[in-house]
Amino acid sequence: MKGFQSPNRNKEPEHMAIFGREILGNAVVDRTGAVMGSLVDLSFDLNTGLISELYVEVDASINASALPFEHTGSTVKIPGTAIARIAENIHLNV
Numbered sequence: 505m506k507g508f509q510s511p512n513r514n515k516e517p518e519h520m521a522i523f524g525r526e527i528l529g530n531a532v533v534d535r536t537g538a539v540m541g542s543l544v545d546l547s548f549d550l551n552t553g554l555i556s557e558l559y560v561e562v563d564a565s566i567n568a569s570a571l572p573f574e575h576t577g578s579t580v581k582i583p584g585t586a587i588a589r590i591a592e593n594i595h596l597n598v
Contacts, residue, residue, distance in 0.1 A: 527594060529543060534596050541563050543559070544560065558584070560569065
């Protein structure tokens, strides 16, 4: 799965249209539902239109260098393939 695709019963990729500004500032949660931080930026693949990376400012209680993602300071770069779904929060599959 590249970027965000919501699962459907026909097993065909189903893409959800969003505007980046609609989700900036939203909480990003891991697969257990624990809040990692908030979305500060995102990148799109211009060929597919899918989210390629999320840039997440992690909570002060989280050591960014302990996470399995590239980071600069307390901002981590999470690949779009780690997105499980986008709702009120951004849910990761990691």
